[in-house]
Amino acid sequence: MTAVAQLLPASRRPKRMTPARWGLYAFIFITALYFLLPLYVMIVTSLKPMAEIRQGNLLALPAAPSIDAWVKAWTSACTGLTCQGIKIGFFNSLRILVPSVGISILIGSLTGYALSLWRLPGANILFGAMMVVAFIPYQVFIYPLVRVFSFTGLGQSLLTIVIIHTIFGLPTMTLLFRNYFASLPVELFKAARVDGAGFYQIYALIMMPMATPMIVVAVILQTTGIWNDFILGLIFAGRDNLPMTVQLNNIVNSTQGERAYNVDMAATLLTALLPLVVYFGSGRWFVRGIAAGAVKG
Amino acid sequence: MxxxxxxxxxxxxxxxxxxxxxxxxxxxxxxxxxxxxxxxxxxxxxxxxxxxxxxxxxxxxxxxxxxxxxxxxxxxxxxxxxxxxxxxxxxxxxxxxxxxxxxxxxxxxxxxxxxxxxxxxxxxxxxxxxxxxxxxxxxxxxxxxxxxxxxxxxxxxxxxxxxxxxxxxxxxxxxxxxxxxxxxxxxxxxxxxxxxxxxxxxxxxxxxxxxxxxxxxxxxxxxxxxxxxRFVASFVGSPAMNFIPGRLARGGEMVFVAGVNRLGLNGYVFRSQPTDAPVVLGIRPEHIEMTGADDQSSVPARVEMVEPMGADTLIWCRLADGTAFSFRRDADAQVRAGDALAVRFPADALSLFDEASGQRL
Amino acid sequence: MRLSLTSRLSAISALLPALLVMFVVYIGATSWTVWISLTNSRMLPNNNFIGLRQYEMLFNNDRWITSVHNIVIYGVLFVSLALLIGFLLAVAIDQRVRAEDTIRSIYLYPYSMSFVVTGLVWQWLLNPTLGIQHVLRSWGFEGATFDWIVRPETAIYCLVIAGVWQASGLVMAIMLAGLRGVDEEIWKAARVDGLPKWRVYVSIIIPMMDASFATAAVLLSTGVVRLYDLSVAMTNGGPGIASEVPAKFVMDHLFERANIGLATAAATTMLITVIAVVAPYLYWRARKGEMR
CATH class of the missing domain: 3.40.50.300 (P-loop containing nucleotide triphosphate hydrolases)
Incomplete structure (x- = not known):
């Protein structure tokens, strides 16, 4: 072995950029382009007048950028029958979002707390069943739920869609908080019990204040999830409360005659805006949310 | 190979x-x-x-x-x-x-x-x-x-x-x-x-x-x-070496002085010329010997605590001026807390360090 | 620890919403759906039991067969491409590249967007008259054709392109977490052993990441069965019925075609498929958890 080794020349300091390194950066650059292309095209298209879109190049920068299409998308684009722009959908989504996020996190954290720290009979079975349910497509539940809500008189309404989001958010929220509480030192819980704190006192005064990071993750997860929902809003929210995603689809896909691609793209960007802001604003928290949500089961 | x-x-x-x-x-x-x-x-x-x-x-x-x-x-x-x-x-x-x-x-x-x-x-x-x-x-x-x-x-x-x-x-x-x-x-x-x-x-x-x-x-x-x-001295060895601060004095032979206690250094090999800067004396617990009170070089000490360690026993003592040290005896040592002892620090087992630099003298 | 009666009651009260949802929504609704699929209900549910006749009709229905065919193509391509691309992206980012955070953000941002947005953007990009095909031709590639979205036999692949774009970042995030979890001394040991980097990935790292792969694959697969918004927004099932998918089949038959017997039979078929995928996975995870 050393006989061979001695034939080798004295070692040299390696160069900083090897060909492999160049290849790596080329790969990253090209894939990054693929991921950025749609966002770029959305932005430039939304800033061009229709004439330029018809003649020009999809990738070209706008000759004379204008926000006309944005204004039109926000205030006067037509969603089927009415022409009041996507702003209606924006505010509908907001009205759905705020109570849904709050209530689903409240109930999810309480359930997760009860299932993790209080050794109740059947808790594991309940939790396991919820995990299975998290994977089941909505189509299985939708029809009976529609019937139940119309039977109770709620029908399609804001309250209905909030309840629906709470129901379908429950498995993930429970999982999130159960795993978090289970990772805390159990001595903390025991100490609180020895001090005589009751079930809800421990929850409100000890556990939730410690769960701030999980609450942030849950808010991010639920905000993007509920904002991006299409099918539940379509079925349960009712005509007056249709969320932004449904309105957007109506604007783009139910146009008669020539389509205003600039308006479509402006409306699309407006719909994507909130999740994008949450995503870029939250940085690593979003990744943490994925990681926490990904350990389903 | x-x-x-x-x-x-x-x-x-x-x-x-x-x-x-x-x-x-x-x-x-x-x-x-x-x-x-x-x-x-x-x-x-x-x-x-x-x-x-x-x-x-x-x-x-x-x-x-x-x-x-x-x-x-x-x-x-x-x-x-x-x-x-x-x-x-x-x-x-x-x-x-x-x-x-x-x-x-x-x-x-x-x-x-x-x-x-x-x-x-x-x-x-x-x-x-x-x-x-x-x-x-x-x-x-x-x-x-x-x-x-x-x-x-x-x-x-x-x-x-x-x-x-x-x-x-x-x-x-x-x-x-x-x-x-x-x-x-x-x-x-x-x-x-x-x-x-x-x-x-x-x-x-x-x-x-x-x-x-x-x-x-x-x-x-x-x-x-x-x-x-001092770093090497304290890092190597368990139980740890005892350190006693004091200074050197020349009175015929070199003497280590800590409060009222004086310790002759005949037999210690100095690496450098001793000075009168403050020094620290180091000695390992197993090198301290128990002697009779009539021994010229002995120092009186009082046992504070005894730690049996299986094969041997660690005895924690204090000198009259309060300086603490420990030493090691076999497991059968008949020593109790509160006992008065006479101990000897053999010069050839000592280490002396300059207090400021920590270097061996 | 023994629980006092009050604590026990409090705990049970906290679980009431979950229990209600579990029994009324999940179990109740599922059973009702399955029951309706065994009756000859049309616009409204009735209790005329007809056995598996709806299923017979379902599997003789062209539109359903096309939907199933499509979802198989979509599922296989989408899951394998997203896994492959996501893994490669994670490996690339794991090479201590500069501006790591920015690159990761770029790969992952599509996942924050809805399927509706994804579908509409790609519908525009793939539009043959003004989209990518037009760009290629204007660059001098006169014969360039990229009109998959308007051709019945290829429309489903357009859904794959959009879906992979949206979900690869998710796989990347899961894989990157897995790669970062590999003990650094394994890499050192492999370097001392003189293993080339690709060999370390293939022979050592990938086998170690079975949990990450399984998690990503299951997440992607459940997304496949649910596929609805993307098809609606991007092609609305078209051209014709060329890009129909099962979830859309259920929704259309529930709310437009008023054939709830057939719709629930389709939904039940989806349910069985999902359970067939998820149950072994959950079992495997539970076993693994016990072994640890």
Whole structure:
């Protein structure tokens, strides 16, 4: 072995950029382009007048950028029958979002707390069943739920869609908080019990204040999830409360005659805006949310 | 089996602006067992990783077997390495863990089998060859990791805290096994640890490190008996060495003065001219002797606490002026808290350090 | 620890919403759906039991067969491409590249967007008259054709392109977490062993990451069965019925075609498929958890 080794020349300091390194950066650059292309095209298209879109190049920068299409998308684009722009959908989504996020996190954290720290009979079975349910497509539940809500008189309404989001958010929220509480030192819980704190006192005064990071993750997860929902809003929210995603689809896909691609793209960007802001604003928290949500089961 | 020497010349390592090692020189002879000993963050693992080629150096040279390998890939350095976390490939059997590197290097199958068989027999792994790492105990895993290093037939074996993840009993067993292996193979070994017992039992020579600097490089016996500074003195040895502050005075012979106590230093070999700067006297617990009160050189002390430690007993005492120290007696010592004793500090077992610099006088 | 009666009651009260949802929504609704699928209900549910007749009709329905065919193509391509691309992206980022955070953000941002947005953007990009095909031709590639979205036999692949774009970042995030979890000493040991990097990934790292792969694959697969918004927004099932998918089949038959017997039979078929995928996975995870 050393006989061979001695034939080798004295070692040299390696160069900083090897060909492999160049290849790596080329790969990253090209894939990054693929991921950025749609966002770029959305932005430039939304800033061009229709004439330029018809003649020009999809990738070209706008000759004379204008926000006309944005204004039109926000205030006067037509969603089927009415022409009041996507702003209606924006505010509908907001009205759905705020109570849904709050209530689903409240109930999810309480359930997760009860299932993790209080050794109740059947808790594991309940939790396991919820995990299975998290994977089941909505189509299985939708029809009976529609019937139940119309039977109770709620029908399609804001309250209905909030309840629906709470129901379908429950498995993930429970999982999130159960795993978090289970990772805390159990001595903390025991100490609180020895001090005589009751079930809800421990929850409100000890556990939730410690769960701030999980609450942030849950808010991010639920905000993007509920904002991006299409099918539940379509079925349960009712005509007056249709969320932004449904309105957007109506604007783009139910146009008669020539389509205003600039308006479509402006409306699309407006719909994507909130999740994008949450995503870029939250940085690593979003990744943490994925990681926490990904350990389903 | 090949045995290589290792030569490190004015080695510099840094991460960003932080200097970890600066101008470090070290020579490890063929077949030598060298232990790098020090607290965490002293640079010992960094040094070992640099020898292995796992981190880039900023300056200086590393020679292994007479060849400059400063910038060579780890596989071309003629080294093998054993890691603290074992670093076994989790989804491969023991056999494949040991043979994989050879196979990728294109070693003939028959040669691979011969080497794996030999290493497995040496480490008593033959019956475990088809198991996965997850099916092994910690001690078995570390033997596999050693086996994976052995089959490389390297000139130098590097060990990075290999026993620190094991419990005390296994650690003692594997320590013996490694020592036996060294005796049998006669290979050059460099071994990093923070455990002074491992260092003392295994090493031909120990390099005690702190702050990226080798404080003392010597045989275990010298390190233990004649530490060059207070750091080495306090880091090596358990129970720890006693330190008593005082000063030197000349009254015919050199005398150590601490409060009302005076201790003659006849028999102590000074390294440098003594001065009257404050000094610290160090003495190991087992070197303090109990004598009768009529002994001229004895000092009266009062027992404060007795700690039985199985094979022997540690006795905590105070001198009349309150200075605390401990000393060691056999397990049968009939000593109780509150007893009055007379003890003697033999001059030839002492260490004296300059209080300001901590250097041995 | 023994629980006092009050604590026990409090705990049970906290679980009431979950229990209600479990029994009324999940179990109740599922059973009702399954029951309806066994009756000859049309616009409204009735209790005329007809056995598996709806299923017979379902599997003789062209539109359903096309939907199933499509979802198989979509599922296989989407899951394998997203896994492959996501893994490669994670490996690339794991090479201590500069501006790591920015690159990761770029790969992952599509996952924050809805399927509706994804579908509409890609509908625009793939539009043959003004989209990518037009760009290629204007660059001088006169014969360039990229009109998959308007051709019945290729429309489903357009959904794959959009889906992979949206979900690869998710796989990347899961894989990157897995790669970062690999003990650094394994890499050191492999370097001392002289293994080339690709060999370490293939022979050592990928086998170690079975949990990450399984998690990503299951997440992607459940997304496949649910696929609805993307098809609606991007092609609305077209051209013709060329890009129909099962979830859309259920929704259309529930709310437009007023054939709830057939719709629930389709939904029940989806349910069985999901359980067939998820149950072994959950079982495997539970076993693994016990072993640890």
């Amino acid at each position: 090949q045995k290589s020497s290792v030569d490190i010349r004015s080695l510099q390592i840094g991460f960003g602006g932080l200097k970890v090692l600066e101008n470090l020189d070290l020579h490890v002879g063929e077949s030598e067992f060298l232990v790098l000993l020090g607290p965490s963050g002293c640079g010992k693992s960094t040094l070992l990783n640099a020898i292995a080629g796992l981190i880039d150096v900023k300056g200086g040279e590393i020679h292994i077997g007479g060849r400059d390998v400063t910038w060579a890939e780890p596989k071309d350095r003629g080294i093998a390495m054993v890691f603290q976390s074992y670093a076994l490939y989790p989804r491969m059997s023991v056999r494949r863990n040991m043979s994989f590197g050879l196979k990728v290097a294109g070693t003939p199958q028959s040669e691979i089998e011969r080497r794996v068989g030999e290493a497995a027999q040496m480490l008593r792994l033959t019956s475990l060859l088809e198991r996965r790492p997850s099916e092994l105990s910690g001690g078995q895993r570390q033997r596999v990791a050693i086996g994976r290093a052995l089959v490389r037939h390297a000139g130098v074996y590097l060990f990075d805290e290999p026993l620190s993840n094991l419990d005390a009993q296994l650690r003692a067993e594997l320590r013996v096994e490694i020592k036996r292996l060294h005796a049998r193979l006669g290979a050059t070994m460099i071994y990093v640890t923070h455990d002074q017992i491992e260092a003392l039992t295994l090493a031909d020579r120990i390099a005690v490190m702190q702050g990226g600097v080798i404080q003392q490089l010597d045989t275990p016996k010298k390190i233990y008996r004649e530490p060059v500074n």
